[in-house]
Amino acid sequence: MAEDEQSGIEPRSFLTCVTEVARLLGVGDVGVEQTDRRARHLAHAVRKPLLERASLPDEWFVPLMAAAVYDPDPSFCRWFVEPAVYAFGRRRVMAALVDYLQVGTNAERAGAVRAWYSAHVPLRADRSPAYGPGGIRDPALDESQDIKDAWLEASLRVFAETTDLKMRHRALLDLPTAREAYPPPLHELLESTLASARVHPDPHIRRWAAAADHKGV
Numbered sequence: 001m002a003e004d005e006q007s008g009i010e011p012r013s014f015l016t017c018v019t020e021v022a023r024l025l026g027v028g029d030v031g032v033e034q035t036d037r038r039a040r041h042l043a044h045a046v047r048k049p050l051l052e053r054a055s056l057p058d059e060w061f062v063p064l065m066a067a068a069v070y071d072p073d074p075s076f077c078r079w080f081v082e083p084a085v086y087a088f089g090r091r092r093v094m095a096a097l098v099d100y101l102q103v104g105t106n107a108e109r110a111g112a113v114r115a116w117y118s119a120h121v122p123l124r125a126d127r128s129p130a131y132g133p134g135g136i137r138d139p140a141l142d143e144s145q146d147i148k149d150a151w152l153e154a155s156l157r158v159f160a161e162t163t164d165l166k167m168r169h170r171a172l173l174d175l176p177t178a179r180e181a182y183p184p185p186l187h188e189l190l191e192s193t194l195a196s197a198r199v200h201p202d203p204h205i206r207r208w209a210a211a212a213d214h215k216g217v
Contacts, residue, residue, distance in 0.1 A: 017067040159193055
């Protein structure tokens, strides 16, 4: 089954988001009629111009993150996440994804999970002119440990609150199984998640709990 079918994200929704990004960039019609192909062709057309800019207007941030979240492909969503990280900072990008995970629809939450991996993209001065002369960059833009902790908490809470099995998979199965990966304030929530996961009817979720128990969580 295709990723967009699994997540409930329709290609037309992604097309709307990427069309807005293309409009902001001034990218013209790519001449592809089919909805799914048109969205991907537009995404390809905006990828290079986004990375080539030394800065992006602040009002572009929300459309860019929407395109990243609604992109149904976990590999290609990086085309939107990476320029956002360079232009606006890893901290702001990750915080936006945490917001999607906390209050979004299941489709948006699934998209946030896909985009979260790309938000860890390595930053290189030769990759984007968003770096200043000499490869200088304000480190505060990319300080994100507290945001990563917020992601862990949001994921655990989504697992506890949702009744959708696919969303439970997405929220839990990519989380670390080592206790030291979680800050002390989350240990109680982690323990309750483990207690639920150990007896869950789904074998993948039980396997996650067993891996955590094996590591002495």
